[in-house]
Amino acid sequence: MLTTMSTSLHHRAIEHLGTRIVAGELPAGHIMLAEHLEEELQVSRSVVREAVRVLQSLGLVETTKRVGIRVLPANRWNPFDSQVIRWRLAGEGRGAQLRSLAELRTAVEPVAAELAATNAPEEIRRELVEVSHAMRDAGRAGDVPRFLELDIHFHSLLLTGSGNEMFANMVGQVAETLTGRTVHGLMPDRPRDTALQWHVDVAEAIAAGNPAGAREASDRIMRQTIAEMEPEWKDQPRVFVPVTRP
Amino acid sequence: MLTTMSTSLHHRAIEHLGTRIVAGELPAGHIMLAEHLEEELQVSRSVVREAVRVLQSLGLVETTKRVGIRVLPANRWNPFDSQVIRWRLAGEGRGAQLRSLAELRTAVEPVAAELAATNAPEEIRRELVEVSHAMRDAGRAGDVPRFLELDIHFHSLLLTGSGNEMFANMVGQVAETLTGRTVHGLMPDRPRDTALQWHVDVAEAIAAGNPAGAREASDRIMRQTIAEMEPEWKDQPRVFVPVTRP
DNA sequence: TGACACCGATGTGTGCTGACATCAAAACTC
DNA sequence: GAGTTTTGATGTCAGCACACATCGGTGTCA
Structure with a gap:
């Protein structure tokens, strides 16, 4: 783990995943595993889970037991959320x-x-x-x-x-x-x-x-x-x- | 702890806090401690933390080290979020x-x-x-x-x-x-x-x-x-x- | 003596981890 | 094919180490 950071790990995880989902890099229906995200982002479960919970509240993903974390289609995203808007403005959409x-x-x-x-x-x-x-x-x-x-x-x-x-x-x-x-x-x-x-x-x-x-x-x-x-x-x-x- | 429940603890925690904040029962500036919320809601730290993270993304609270979880004034709430709207429709506002x-x-x-x-x-x-x-x-x-x-x-x-x-x-x-x-x-x-x-x-x-x-x-x-x-x-x-x- | 700067104690969020509970998909049995 | 068991993922819990803002005490200087 890094010693110091400008933004919290939690925030960085949200940003990382949100950007990639909105950019279409992680398409609707794509399934991720929390464990896999831990090693990909090099963070612990708490950070991944808290980030996923926020993304869930934005309508970007849903979690299902025995399946994993599923990326939702764009019409489920909250189009009024300022984060989602920012991510879309930064990329493809x-x-x-x-x-x-x-x-x-x-x-x-x-x-x-x-x-x-x-x-x-x-x-x-x-x-x-x-x-x-x-x-x-x-x-x-x-x-x-x-x-x-x-x-x-x-x-x-x-x-x-x-x-x-x-x-x-x-x-x-x-x-x-x-x-x-x-x-x-x-x-x-x-x-x-x-x-x-x-x-x-x-x-x-x-x-x-x-x-x-x-x-x-x-x-x-x-x-x-x-x-x-x-x-x-x-x-x-x-x-x-x-x-x-x- | 209850044996079964229709909604997750996480969801219930969000609902509990969100409702009370939007209703004005927890006024702007009011400070809560994560530990205190644990025993009030009878849930563990993970649940409280994940719920607080979501409420934070809705602009209902902010967390500050050494201070606690602070309720934000209404003009910081995300007025387009469907949860916030639902909470407001259910209460005072x-x-x-x-x-x-x-x-x-x-x-x-x-x-x-x-x-x-x-x-x-x-x-x-x-x-x-x-x-x-x-x-x-x-x-x-x-x-x-x-x-x-x-x-x-x-x-x-x-x-x-x-x-x-x-x-x-x-x-x-x-x-x-x-x-x-x-x-x-x-x-x-x-x-x-x-x-x-x-x-x-x-x-x-x-x-x-x-x-x-x-x-x-x-x-x-x-x-x-x-x-x-x-x-x-x-x-x-x-x-x-x-x-x-x- | 009083004002001010420094500095360490304290408490709280942040992050990490191991363990167990729960539940639904998938595999299996009949 | 229907019902049952197994499996594997998220959900939940509890304890720990760390970072760091705040507070209060201590020392210094005027």
């Missing part, structure tokens, strides 16, 4: 994952804007307006890093301001999407002026307590976002498998 | 959870309908139309159990037909919402005829490959659903806390 996230955002943000216009506290409304103006300035100046930072802040405020805890919890994924979009050069060098104005429109509609206006402006942003990102996943096949849990 | 789910549905279903109109396979389109007609018949006949069954089937087809795996995964939660709404007598005895027609509209727009129409009809269903269910959670305070993960 990146395109499909990006599309799923973008479509979820498309659905959620306009409704979040609508809710924020009705419910958000005064401070968030004010901050939204400020940030949207700063975004416009940074965008027109071509200051990409600053723009990205403000963009993330804007959408975080929007999701938080909805007062819906599930929406608020999507902040991390949205931030990852926005960052990824910038890093992969999917953003135009200088954000379109129309898009900048739409952000201002959303903020001002929320500040004015105008749900319909906030929703419409947000919907416009989302549609353009989808249009810009679509090339990234254009070849990804869609899957129409019902999700059933035993 | 029922109203807030129902509202969150309903708002998420409001956001997602119109977009799912839009996507289904573009992407769904022919078979799902056909089945949607059939089910929507059967719903209309059952609704007009006042056959509530049959209507509920068809309603769940309809929305499952819609979410699956979107081809978005995250949407498809919401089938279980939607089914639970629809069932709960019926059981708690929030449904009018005989579904409104307008709502029945909207379901047919959604199905036929999808079958005809008309995204905008499908979205609009679905949006109408969602708005009426919200209006009907709102009394259930009218007094629930909203929380505007940013979600940040360390």
Whole structure:
């Protein structure tokens, strides 16, 4: 055993197995033995068992007596878990994952804007307006890093301001999407002026307590976002498998 | 120790702790000791440790050396996890959870309908139309159990037909919402005829490959659903806390 | 005398191991 | 073919060694 480590063995085991399962390297139906995992990962039973239990709770594997640890098909995985999302973004399923996230955002943000216009506290409304103006300035100046930072802040405020805890919890994924979009050069060098104005429109509609206006402006942003990102996943096949849990 | 049990000790430990944490019985910041949990649950260390590991992955607790197992505040919980949702629905946070789910549905279903109109396979389109007609018949006949069954089937087809795996995964939660709404007598005895027609509209727009129409009809269903269910959670305070993960 | 830095004791999670219980698949018997 | 036994995997238990954050005592310096 190693003397010191940055992350716990438990965490490393989860990461190792989760990555390989999500990458498809360990296909659905593949069966592993706990004992075999012990020597493969060079860790003890406790570590393997605790890791398997977590993966089980994520729907990645199931354990059966007398059989072993069975890898489950992708439609059993919890697609909302941030670990699963991270593993998929890192590997084969990146395109499909990006599309799923973008479509979820498309659905959620306009409704979040609508809710924020009705419910958000005064401070968030004010901050939204400020940030949207700063975004416009940074965008027109071509200051990409600053723009990205403000963009993330804007959408975080929007999701938080909805007062819906599930929406608020999507902040991390949205931030990852926005960052990824910038890093992969999917953003135009200088954000379109129309898009900048739409952000201002959303903020001002929320500040004015105008749900319909906030929703419409947000919907416009989302549609353009989808249009810009679509090339990234254009070849990804869609899957129409019902999700059933035993 | 008991001789036989229907569920594993591990599962029971998760259930016991998860329920009590989500119910607020173990408040945020509360510190438990693994040793203490052993005797409280009358199980061994392995069981406690594996259960704590799972709860940790759900964001319900964190472990710190020399301190113990600390209960985390609600904004750290994973609001998309089906176990957490179930625990919340069973207890104190029922109203807030129902509202969150309903708002998420409001956001997602119109977009799912839009996507289904573009992407769904022919078979799902056909089945949607059939089910929507059967719903209309059952609704007009006042056959509530049959209507509920068809309603769940309809929305499952819609979410699956979107081809978005995250949407498809919401089938279980939607089914639970629809069932709960019926059981708690929030449904009018005989579904409104307008709502029945909207379901047919959604199905036929999808079958005809008309995204905008499908979205609009679905949006109408969602708005009426919200209006009907709102009394259930009218007094629930909203929380505007940013979600940040360390 | 008081404030501060150092350092060791203490307790708790982390990890390892050997043993036994349980239960379902597979092999066997009739 | 049906029922029974065997087998082999996970499930559970209990004890140990280790790492390390916290606390409190001790020493040093002003």
